[in-house]
Amino acid sequence: MTNQPLSPARPAPDTSPPPASGRPRRSLLTLMAVATGLSVSGNYFAQPLLELVSRDLGIGTGLAALVVTAGQAGYALGLILLVPLGDVVDRRRLTVGLFTATALFLAVTAAAPTGPVLLAGTVLTALASTGAQVVVPLAASLASPAERARTVGFVMSGILLGGLLARTVSGGLASAADWRTVYWTGSVLMAVMAVLLHRFLPRLRTATAGLRYPALLASTVRLLGQERVLRRRSLLAALTFSSYSVQLTSLTFLLARPPYGWSEAAIGLFGLVGVVGVATTPLVARLGDRGRARAVTGAGTALMAAGWLLLLPAGSSLVWLVVGVVAMNAALQSVLNSSQTVVYALRPEARNRVNSAFMTCYFIGGATGSALASAVWAYGSWPMVCALGAGLAVVSFLLWARETADGASGTGGREYAEAVGRAAPSRLG
Incomplete structure (x- = not known):
């Protein structure tokens, strides 16, 4: 397909009919909010753990501090390169795939034997964790216009709380065990979320299927x-x-x-x-x-x-x-x-x-x-x-x-x- 501008007048047949109330079921919204919170939380695990990581892997504090920067860079890349795919592929499949990848990359980070492997696992985890930003517009599509702000706000609160709570939980788990336990726990929880989302997320038709990837980014x-x-x-x-x-x-x-x-x-x-x-x-x-x-x-x-x-x-x-x-x-x-x-x-x-x-x-x-x-x-x-x-x-x-x-x-x-x-x-x- 050619790289043509999007038409403002194009109809939007990208959603299944919303529920009669105009809002998805509370149980589904709760699952989506919890899932998005867990997804982004992995990007904040490292902040209180840098000293522990530095000692365990025998790396300098400067390299350990790069873990935070690596997470930010990976998340930015995911926003640009992965989130737009939700307009051309089945959003449920994309979401489940990204959550599964996040679980895998958290496991890579947990098992990292060296600093470079830790950095690579961090970047890939952050890249895949943008699955949370696929869930948010999916929630918006499930709601009627009159309920959209509350629906999006509820799911976004999961992301915001995930970022706020991750540092505290990470520090507590590391104190009780070690820093690797934090990432292993996150990996298992993300795998569970991937299964639940595959089971309960609805399928939504895409309106621009067939748009090639370079044209999609453009x-x-x-x-x-x-x-x-x-x-x-x-x-x-x-x-x-x-x-x-x-x-x-x-x-x-x-x-x-x-x-x-x-x-x-x-x-x-x-x-x-x-x-x-x-x-x-x-x-x-x-x-x-x-x-x-x-x-x-x-x-x-x-x-x-x-x-x-x-x-x-x-x-x-x-x-x-x-x-x-x-x-x-x-x-x-x-x-x-x-x-x-x-x-x-x-x-x-x-x-x-x-x-x-x-x-x-x-x-x-x-x-x-x-x-x-x-x-x-x-x-x-x-x-x-x-x-x-x-x-x-x-x-x-x-x-x-x-x-x-x-x-x-x-x-x-x-x-x-x-x-x-x-x-x-x-x-x-």
């Missing part, structure tokens, strides 16, 4: 050029995640130094505070289903900026630190879920490619924020980190304000309104 890039809403939402979400990642990275530096002086285990446990922010997802998703996606995004970007004001005195106050971290997690979920609600409605027949483009931009934003935080901390410590994070949040708020102004003036407003209308046709907000 069309993913073209989507960013063709869809103004996708470009704006990808940039807005990337800026918000960048601001959030500044906090996430610099928090370790802050808590390790006086007046806190916490141990690595205590710092890992503090990450569980973010679970409170994730708990706001149902409310955010409900508002998105009622057509309030634009308002939710604006509130989220404003809350992210306000969160940095709350964190400014956190250099010496645990109370302000907790309040600020909770606010920023709630802000991140607001922007992410509302943006997904909008972009998933753009091209139903290309939902996996839309997700690939959106999430790739999103994680590039996060990686950029982490890199900037490390550099800024070296020069200005906590106050300058807060200034950096707040600046990124303000830029995302201004981008949202520009989007809103365009809607009010009619410049690009119809395009946005149609996207939100497809996301929640019962009420535009």
Whole structure:
């Protein structure tokens, strides 16, 4: 097939009829959420284990630290190279295949005799773990438009909790046994998930079967050029995640130094505070289903900026630190879920490619924020980190304000309104 642009008017016969309630069964959604959480958790196992890995394999701390970078690189490659395949092959088969591969590569990592084998296993595990990002648009396709935000939010909460809990669980298992036990356990759980998903995931027809792989990847890039809403939402979400990642990275530096002086285990446990922010997802998703996606995004970007004001005195106050971290997690979920609600409605027949483009931009934003935080901390410590994070949040708020102004003036407003209308046709907000 030739490399032709996607037609906005193309019908979207890519889903089986949704259930009568307009939402997949709760048991199926729970399975999908747990599966996605376990899938991504393997990318975070190594963070509290680097010292143990370094001693056991007899490698330098520098090489051990590359494990984290290798995981990030592998996940980015998977988003670009594997997630778009969900638009041209049976999504259930693709999901089960990627989950099975993740189980296999976790086993390779667990049995790694040397540092290079460990790095290879980490990259391949992260690459295959993007099966979680195939499940999310599949969940969106199973839900009616009026239930889509809540459905996506529920499954995405699994991914977010998987990332938050993985570090704590990893450290606990390693303390009780060793670092290899962590990866063996993850491998077995992923194999179980692959069997369950094969048994219970429905089959969905693809709308673009026959598109060759190079053309498939090219069309993913073209989507960013063709869809103004996708470009704006990808940039807005990337800026918000960048601001959030500044906090996430610099928090370790802050808590390790006086007046806190916490141990690595205590710092890992503090990450569980973010679970409170994730708990706001149902409310955010409900508002998105009622057509309030634009308002939710604006509130989220404003809350992210306000969160940095709350964190400014956190250099010496645990109370302000907790309040600020909770606010920023709630802000991140607001922007992410509302943006997904909008972009998933753009091209139903290309939902996996839309997700690939959106999430790739999103994680590039996060990686950029982490890199900037490390550099800024070296020069200005906590106050300058807060200034950096707040600046990124303000830029995302201004981008949202520009989007809103365009809607009010009619410049690009119809395009946005149609996207939100497809996301929640019962009420535009």
